[in-house]
Amino acid sequence: MLTTLRIKNFKxxxxxxxxxxxxxxxxxxxNSAGKxxxxxxxxxxxQTASSADRRRALHTGDESSLIDLGTFVETLHGHDKKAMxxxxxxxTVPGQLEVHNPLDRKQVYEGNRLSLKSTIAAGTNEQPVVxxxxxxxxxxxxxxxxxxxxxxxxxxxxxxxPYKLVHAVGRKxxxxxxxxxYRISDHSLARFQNADFLAHFALEVERMLGSISYLGPxxxxxxxxxxxxxxxxxxxxxxxxxxxxxxxAAEASGRKLNRGKRKRQQSFTQFIAxxxxxxGVIDSFTVRPTAPxxxxxxxKVKTRGEHTEVGLPDVGFGVSQVLPALVQAFYCxxxxxxxxxxxxxxxxxxxxxxxxxxxxxxxQAYEHGRPRNVQLIIExxxxxxxxRLQRRIAEKALRPEDVAIYFAKRTTTGAALEELxxxxxxxxxxxxx
Numbered sequence: 462m463l464t465t466l467r468i469k470n471f472k473x474x475x476x477x478x479x480x481x482x483x484x485x486x487x488x489x490x491x492n493s494a495g496k497x498x499x500x501x502x503x504x505x506x507x508q509t510a511s512s513a514d515r516r517r518a519l520h521t522g523d524e525s526s527l528i529d530l531g532t533f534v535e536t537l538h539g540h541d542k543k544a545m546x547x548x549x550x551x552x553t554v555p556g557q558l559e560v561h562n563p564l565d566r567k568q569v570y571e572g573n574r575l576s577l578k579s580t581i582a583a584g585t586n587e588q589p590v591v592x593x594x595x596x597x598x599x600x601x602x603x604x605x606x607x608x609x610x611x612x613x614x615x616x617x618x619x620x621x622x623p624y625k626l627v628h629a630v631g632r633k634x635x636x637x638x639x640x641x642x643y644r645i646s647d648h649s650l651a652r653f654q655n656a657d658f659l660a661h662f663a664l665e666v667e668r669m670l671g672s673i674s675y676l677g678p679x680x681x682x683x684x685x686x687x688x689x690x691x692x693x694x695x696x697x698x699x700x701x702x703x704x705x706x707x708x709x710a711a712e713a714s715g716r717k718l719n720r721g722k723r724k725r726q727q728s729f730t731q732f733i734a735x736x737x738x739x740x741g742v743i744d745s746f747t748v749r750p751t752a753p754x755x756x757x758x759x760x761k762v763k764t765r766g767e768h769t770e771v772g773l774p775d776v777g778f779g780v781s782q783v784l785p786a787l788v789q790a791f792y793c794x795x796x797x798x799x800x801x802x803x804x805x806x807x808x809x810x811x812x813x814x815x816x817x818x819x820x821x822x823x824x825q826a827y828e829h830g831r832p833r834n835v836q837l838i839i840e841x842x843x844x845x846x847x848x849r850l851q852r853r854i855a856e857k858a859l860r861p862e863d864v865a866i867y868f869a870k871r872t873t874t875g876a877a878l879e880e881l882x883x884x885x886x887x888x889x890x891x892x893x894x
Contacts, residue, residue: 462836463669463798464574465551470537470544472498472530475875479549483865484824486838488878489847490869495876496840500675500800502548504528505536506642507670515640518581518589519546527675527699533581533589538875542583545592551576551599552669555796558598560606560658564627570606572598575665579642591639596662608659610645612638619649619656627654672796675699676789678803683773683781686757687748696793701785705760707792708733708748717829718791720822729791736787736822737762740815742780745770779807783816790823795833805843817849821859855887868893 466480473495488496504527509520521536522529530536537544553574562568576597584590592613598606608621617636619626629652637646643666650656674696687705694703694710711729719726727735734746745763747770750756761770762780773781786804793799805813826833839846847866853859866881870893882890 462796462834463550463552463838465549465576466499467547467549468499468502469547470541471502471546471548472536472538473871473876474498475538477876477878480867480878481865481880482836482838484834484836484863485820485850485859486836486865486867487847487850488838488840488867488869489842489881490867491871494869494871495878496869497802498876500802500838500840501528501530503670503673503800504675505530506548506550507673509641510643510667510670512641515644515646518591518639518642521589532587534583534587537583542587546581546589547579549576549578550669554665558661558665560598560624560661562624562655563657564655568624570598570624572600572605574599574601575662577643577662577666581642591642594639594643594645596659598662608662610636610639610649617649619645619653621656624655626656628652629654669798672794673798673800674789674793676701676785676799676801676804678806680782680785680806683760683778685772685774686751686759688756689758690756697785697789701782701789704785704788705748705758707788709758711792712748718833719827721825722827722832724827732791733784733787736819737780737784740783740812740819741765742783742812743776779809779812782807783812786816787819790820790835790837791826793835795828795831795835798836798838800838800840802840803842804839805841805846810843810845813843813845814849816843817846817853821850821853824863851883851887851889853887854883854885861885 463482466482468474468477490496505521508527512520521533534540534542537546551574557571557573560570578595580592581589582592593611595609597604606624611618617638619636632652636649636652640646644663645659650660677699680701689706689709694706697704697707708730716729717726718732737743737746743762744765747761748758750758760773762776763770764776786801789799805816820837823835823837850864854861861883868879868881870877879893884890
């Protein structure tokens with residue numbers, strides 16, 4: 462789970478300041494206030510990490526990528542070529558991360574959190590060049606081990622503290638610049654006898670970024686039939702185009718979920734169907750093949766007061782729009798990070814409020830008797846969604862520390878982000894102007 466985020470000189474953001482991220486993080490704000498840019502950077506980092514090109518410091522995107530940010534200079538705040546893009550990510554790791562010094566068995570460093578701070582500048586050809594990469598291993602809030610690769614000036618340097626890196630005998634070649642925005646090259650690691658732990662840190666970055674999924678604000682129109690050949694999609698897709706395939710894949714694998722500890726387990730399809738009923742948008746929901754042995758499936762629903770099943774395109778548009786949000790919140794693997802933009806779009810105000818209960822359940826849900834520990838970051842315009850969060854905090858169904866609420870606004874120097882403080886009664890003590 463991401464715990465902290467700070468971004469400098471990226472699009473609308475001169476400096477976000479230190480942003481606390483909770484299991485359920487919600488971002489409000491006016492249009493063009495910079496809300497979406499926060500997620501756009503995470504998507505750019507994710508697609509860079511998955512790129513086969515290790516020399517590419519930041520993959521800003523193309524037609525086939527998750528996000529297309531244009532040129533690197535276009536991503537910089539004010540398109541200032543002299544500015545450096547800087548970001549700082551902190552996250553928890555599953556279990557404990559241990560660093561053993563092979564040259565001294567007594568030196569063992571353990572932590573449950575890792576952070577990465579990178580700075581990227583525009584090179585002579587205006588392509589991104591990584592200037593610094595800094596890792597920090599922490600035990601909760603206490604720093605345990607830091608390592609910094611500097612690519613400033615004519616010499617590349619690697620320093621770790623309090624861990625002491627030892628040069629390998631006879632290997633006096635210079636260090637390589639960083640690979641991508643987070644990797645120290647294998648050639649550079651071979652320069653030392655005890656620097657292999659940095660390769661493990663890079664793998665943790667890839668694991669964390671690989672756990673991020675994204676659902677955009679514009680979702681596909683419903684179809685009469687959906688194809689599924691037995692594959693297991695990674696997510697519902699940016700437009701929710703794989704939502705039905707995800708339901709079928711989860712059902713085929715026998716996944717069972719419940720809404721919290723000691724609550725009744727349901728199959729994945731039953732679980733999603735029950736939420737649709739609780740939201741008040743339908744009375745029943747089924748997915749079945751159009752004929753025995755076929756790879757085409759149809760979605761049939763009953764609306765309230767009706768006795769006849771109809772296809773998904775024959776009911777209100779809101780059902781097909783909210784379905785991908787429901788599926789992704791519970792389909793993603795445990796320890797996932799899900800970024801959603803405007804999941805409440807096309808929904809009645811009452812359903813917008815109920816959607817907050819869905820997402821509270823998603824971060825509290827269990828699967829096969831274990832907490833899923835999913836993190837949701839929601840960009841929304843819905844005051845009804847916010848009111849329900851406040852109510853659930855007052856009712857002690859949601860702890861204030863498990864939710865972070867932010868308001869983004871435009872200022873004369875760029876976008877600004879303010880955390881809205883919520884007390885135990887659910888009251889916001891610092892309402893923005």
